[in-house]
Amino acid sequence: MTTPIKVAVAGANGRMGRALLSLLAADPDFAFVGGIGREAAAGAGLIDRSAAMAAADVILDFTTGAAAAELAGLCAAAGGPALVIGATGFEPDELERIAEAAGTIPILRSGNFSIGINMLVGLVSQAARALPAHGWDIEILEAHHNQKIDAPSGTALMLGEAAAEGRGVSLASVERRGRDGITGGRPPGEIGFAVLRAGGLVGEHAVLFAAAEEVLTLSHSALDRGMFARGALAAARWIAGRAPGEYNMRDVLGLT
Ligand SMILES: NC(=O)C1=CN([C@@H]2O[C@H](COP(=O)(O)OP(=O)(O)OC[C@H]3O[C@@H](n4cnc5c(N)ncnc54)[C@H](OP(=O)(O)O)[C@@H]3O)[C@@H](O)[C@H]2O)C=CC1
Numbered sequence: 001m002t003t004p005i006k007v008a009v010a011g012a013n014g015r016m017g018r019a020l021l022s023l024l025a026a027d028p029d030f031a032f033v034g035g036i037g038r039e040a041a042a043g044a045g046l047i048d049r050s051a052a053m054a055a056a057d058v059i060l061d062f063t064t065g066a067a068a069a070e071l072a073g074l075c076a077a078a079g080g081p082a083l084v085i086g087a088t089g090f091e092p093d094e095l096e097r098i099a100e101a102a103g104t105i106p107i108l109r110s111g112n113f114s115i116g117i118n119m120l121v122g123l124v125s126q127a128a129r130a131l132p133a134h135g136w137d138i139e140i141l142e143a144h145h146n147q148k149i150d151a152p153s154g155t156a157l158m159l160g161e162a163a164a165e166g167r168g169v170s171l172a173s174v175e176r177r178g179r180d181g182i183t184g185g186r187p188p189g190e191i192g193f194a195v196l197r198a199g200g201l202v203g204e205h206a207v208l209f210a211a212a213e214e215v216l217t218l219s220h221s222a223l224d225r226g227m228f229a230r231g232a233l234a235a236a237r238w239i240a241g242r243a244p245g246e247y248n249m250r251d252v253l254g255l256t
């Protein structure tokens with residue numbers, strides 16, 4: 001029998017944290033060493049970040065972009081543990097801090113741990129490479145539950161990056177985050193984002209490639225967040241014991 005991987009969960013009381021805890025309780029590959037909350041005293045069974053860093057081989061983070069970036073810096077300063085970051089909603093400087101921390105510890109970050117979305121990333125890149133910007137407009141639609149705090153979703157941004165990469169441009173140079181008022185016509189090459197928040201939607205994503213006389217739509221529906229949690233545990237298994245570096249879910253799935 002192999003030694004279980006010791007894991008802690010940041011954001012343990014959240015929707016994803018709870019989904020992870022219920023899987024961890026039944027998985028002999030892992031030993032759960034504790035949940036990290038916003039404040040250690042706030043919930044029964046929570047431990048603080050220092051205790052989690054000392055005890056865990058891998059910390060799974062499903063908090064916020066800001067909190068995940070801070071944790072990455074702390075873990076790097078301590079020389080470990082490895083981090084799996086599922087949180088979304090990053091400012092550019094927070095992503096830079098994570099990249100810097102990955103010089104010291106292994107960090108796997110993905111805005112979506114589902115197999116389908118990580119397949120879709122490759123398909124979107126392929127379609128964007130094949131369909132010229134003059135004639136084919138790319139629009140990314142996402143819909144989530146009414147408690148989600150960041151927009152566009154981390155997944156929508158992954159899909160936008162894939163589309164931009166396919167077109168050989170940076171997403172920052174072509175993205176359009178929403179429209180309102182007298183917007184004028186649509187410039188060719190733009191990659192647009194549209195966001196819905198409603199009810200208990202788990203996660204809907206679609207990428208439209210729209211020409212004058214036809215539309216190609218590539219889409220994905222998440223039906224249960226337990227699927228994200230299973231993907232995150234696969235990522236934790238994969239990253240335990242790896243060299244420092246920045247990894248993503250496509251590395252885990254062998255899609256890179
Ligand atoms: N990569 C993926 O596949 C997926 C990613 N996500 C992402 O995961 C994140 C969490 O989603 P979800 O579980 O639905 O959100 P919730 O709001 O349900 O949970 C977030 C948790 O993070 C905690 N938290 C917030 N700020 C801090 C902080 N500064 N320090 C420590 N803990 C903090 C909250 O604590 P408190 O309870 O005190 O508020 C809460 O327990 C989001 O960014 C979401 O987009 C979600 C699904 C899949």
Ligand SMILES: O=C(O)C1=N[C@H](C(=O)O)C[C@H](O)C1
Pocket residue numbers: 088111112144145148152153154155156202203204222
């Ligand atoms: O907040 C969520 O719920 C989700 N967040 C991730 C994102 O921002 O893309 C992944 C999934 O879509 C659910």
